[in-house]
Amino acid sequence: MAGNLLDNRGRGDVRWSWPPIHPEGRKFGIIAVVISLVFLIGLDWEIVGWPLLLLSLGVFAFFRDPERVVPQDDGLIVAPADGLVTLIAEVDPPTEMIVDDGSGHAGLEPGKVTRISIFMSVFDVHINRAPIAGTILRAVYIPGSFVDAGLDKASEENERQHILIERTDGLKIGFTQIAGLLARRIVPFVKPGDMVGIGQRVGLIRFGSRVDVYLPSGTDSKVLLGQRTVAGETVLAEIGSQKLIEGVSQ
The missing domain is CATH 1.20.5 (Single alpha-helices involved in coiled-coils or other helix-helix interfaces)
Structure with a gap:
């Protein structure tokens, strides 16, 4: 992955700068x-x-597009969006991520998985990033309405785009860009067949929206309801880790 290597032992060069505009x-x-x-x-x-x-x-x-320091660990799933974790629930993945799409690539397995919903207000950075490294298997755009993206039903009713990524070991992660009340366009930067690195920019949503992430089976969220995430930096989950984590709002 291109960029300046930084670590927890002091390597790398860091200086403040104005974030560029996409x-x-x-x-x-x-x-x-x-x-x-x-x-x-x-x-x-x-x-x-x-x-x-x-x-x-x-x-x-x-439209600011700041640089992010992305953890380089194959066991981690990072947040694809800046924003507030508004929903964490056990759900079935969207049908578009499961059914045979004729590409020859299998989709997600049916069955309940953990979905993390991240709401982006107009004040958040709206560049979305890949939660894992791998190959884009699907990018399915679905037209729809523009109800409040904070509502659970937005996952099924709003304009949205499902993206499915597969790692080299076969593990797949799906996430969905969802338009909201003010958002009127989902702008993709990738297409099926593209290879992406963890934390790589994959698209944006104009203006205010939500991103849903579907964790693989046997993996629980490491973020809490009400927590804020930073795209490409916040660790959403560790693959295969299931542990109850509690927090106190204060």
Whole structure:
């Protein structure tokens, strides 16, 4: 995996810098700035122009794409999204991840698994990352509605995209990008057949949304309900580990 190697023994070089803006968002930020300047300079409507200029900064901030230090351990599953863990439940994986899709690659096994739902507000980074390293087997887009992404039914009713990744040892992880009330487009960076590293950028969702992760059988969550995650850095689970973890909100 390309990048600066950092570890817990002090190796590597770290310095603060402004997070870059993803190319997908630059056009929106520039358009917002131009409209702001039209009101400020062209029409001399400061009461409209200044709020629009502040909104322009918010647009750029929404599409920020900071670097992340991704743990390099084959036994770990990392968070694919920044946000709040709003749901942890035992569910059946989506049908699109299970049925034979004609590609010759088997999907997930049927049966209950742990699903972790991460809600992204408009203030979170919206770049999504691969929870494991492997090959993209499926990327299935499904049109739908735009109900509140915090609701459980959003997994089945909202516009969404299912992504299935298989490691070299055959283990598969599925996760779903779900559009929310404000989100109106899921932007993929990968397609079936692509190989990705753990923590690699795989897509984004505009503006406010959710990501569901389906852990493999026999694996429990290492994050707690109400905990915040950082894409590519927070460890969601350790493969094959089942242990009750409790936390106290304080």
